[in-house]
Amino acid sequence: MSPINLAIVGVGKIARDQHLPSIASNPDFRLVAAASRHGGVEGIPHYTTIEAMLEAMPSIDAVSLCMPPQFRYDAARAAISANKHVFLEKPPGATLSEVVDLETLATSKGSSLFASWHSRYAAAVEAARSFLASVEIQSVHIVWKEDVRHWHPNQEWIWQAGGLGVFDPGINALSILTHILPSAAFLRSAKLEFPENRQAPIAADLHFTDAANINIRAEFDWRQTGEQTWDIKANTSGGEMALARGGSALSIDGAAIFVSSQEEYPALYRRFADLIAKGESDVDLAPLRHVADAFLLGERIVVEPFYDRA
Incomplete structure (x- = not known):
């Protein structure tokens, strides 16, 4: 089969660090165009809007949308309306309602819509899921702490309403949690820390249970310097499971499991x-x-201002 003619929209840090190398190494895709307000990709046509790109290049089969979530709905709707397949960088949108609308539209058009959760594809996630399906889970503790200044330097959109703040990385942990747990979890309480000069939280402390009343806690923080922490631990009838390094390493009672x-x-x-x-x-x-539940139930706590440069 011929490669899929793919265009990328939003040529920022995540596109350059992850999407472009992955596309280049996959023979199923041919990168044919890019649309972005500020940057292009060498060797292919560049447009400042997705609308201009779709009009000029009807041969495009699919698009990857890598812009901030606040702007993704209009771009996705334009692409699906033009009968293109759409890859949504995480989170898939700024609201639940708009993503549901995109799914409905994609179904009506016969287009494939992919709400990607990259952390679910980390090397040890499937092994952790299999382990948890075979044991009785007693409790789960997530610690997801990193340095926003390192991962999102000078990116103001993440601090605006809809930018999610610390939930931008925290949703990666939640994407793993919802994939590896055998049953659904429900948020019971939350504390969200908002810098007084920002519209999005810098830290969150979430408490969940499931139908069996298992205690699940998630701690997110964007102020950690030095070594970064992306860990999920579960106490189980088969020992303590530790899914570490963002899902890339797994151990049971301290013994490493091959992944x-x-x-x-x-x-x-x-x-x-x-x-x-x-x-x-x-x-x-x-x-x-x-x-969304965290923003609904969360207690808002105002903390000291945050500036991109300490």
Whole structure:
């Protein structure tokens, strides 16, 4: 089969660091165009809007949308309306309602819509899921702490309403949690810390239970310097499971479990190609629902101002 003609929209840090290398290494795709207000990709046509790109290049089969979530709905709707397949960087949108609308539109058009959760494709996640399905879970503790100045330097959109703040990385932990737990969890309480000069939280402390009343706690913080922490631990009848380094390492009672060397974004693009080939979509909103619940139930705590440079 001929490669899928793919365009990328939003040529920022995540596109350059992850999407472009993954596309280049996947023979199922041919990168043919880019649309971005500020940057292009060498060697292919560049447009400042997705509308101009779609009009000028009707041969495009699919688009990857890598712009901030506040702007993703209009771009996705334009692409699906033009009968293109759409890859949504996480989170898939700024609200649940707009993503549901996109899924409905994609179904009506016969387009594949992929709400990607890259952390679910980390090397040890499937092994952790299999383990938890075989034991009785007693409690779960997530610690997801990193340095926003390192990962999102001078990116003001993440601090604006709809930018999610610390839930931008925290939703990665929730995407793993909702994938590996055998049953659904429900948020019971939350504390969200908002810098007094920002519209999005810098830290969150979330408490969940499931139908069996298992205690699940998630701690997110964007102020951690030095070594970064992306860990999920579960006390179980089969020992303590530790899913570490963002889902790339797994141990049971301290003993390392062998996992694959799978890389997240190349796996995402293999999944996208498979969805297109099968005429299917993959739009799981569970992680975003948990974030929405946190904003609904969360106690708002105002903390000291945050500036990009300390």
